[in-house]
Amino acid sequence: MFIEIKTNSSVPIYLQLAHQLIEGIVRGELKPGDSLPSVRAFAADLGMNMHTVNKAYHYLEEKEFIQIVAKSGVFIQPNGIPGATVIEKQQLKEQMRPLLAEGLVLKLSEEEMVKMLHELVQDIKEGKP
Amino acid sequence: MFIEIKTNSSVPIYLQLAHQLIEGIVRGELKPGDSLPSVRAFAADLGMNMHTVNKAYHYLEEKEFIQIVAKSGVFIQPNGIPGATVIEKQQLKEQMRPLLAEGLVLKLSEEEMVKMLHELVQDIKEGKP
DNA sequence: CACTTTGCTCTATTACTTATAGAACAATTG
């Protein structure tokens, strides 16, 4: 897994890390049961603080994408990640809404935004930056 | 314009206000040249601070959706809002990416997400919450 | 068993964001 953090981004680096791990799962680079680096090793590897990696892990644990086993290690959800619940779909829509509204105000058509969605899904699946 | 602020939301209220004004523009409730309430009047109306409304206004001004004329008032971009630039499209995609990645990890298909996009566009245009 | 590794917890500091508050300024507007 190649992780790249933009230190000047407005997106917190713990979130950047979490997002890239999510993409790794989508791409199948990280499979159910796979172990993730220890918070210390990962932090040293990425040149960031242990607590920041820990925060990313807990963010992913809350979403049930990974399992944190105290005094043992961190693993991609061993039983596989379950499908989206109604609530999760609703939350996704809530987060997408202001972005689409901004697109519409900039005169983007629904078709153009669907095209953007398609390109993004391709990029994510292929690991394109 | 009916504005509704969720005080317990993790989304800052100045952003919630800005988002809802953007939707108002999309719906045509706010037309080019229309004047927006003064920061003081709007703040009193919404039960929030003058500075918070001011922050929302400046957020929208930076995106060139409104024009702030010092000592005069605030207006929806009089000449109409220009279409999305390449950079704006790129920024939108950057912001959408982690949401789509999360959808994919939750086993949502591209078709399902296109459907969500469609429903959202409808909701925005119809002013559905 | 002894040692290392592990995630967890605690205290601390720094910088930034969010939100509120009040006051004053200067130009526009009626």
Added chain:
DNA sequence: CAATTGTTCTATAAGTAATAGAGCAAAGTG
């Protein structure tokens, strides 16, 4: 002229983000 306007300034409080270092207790390993 008087009220309204966005701007600017200082101030405070709470929260987040990121770093730092130390210690703990249990799991894992040789």
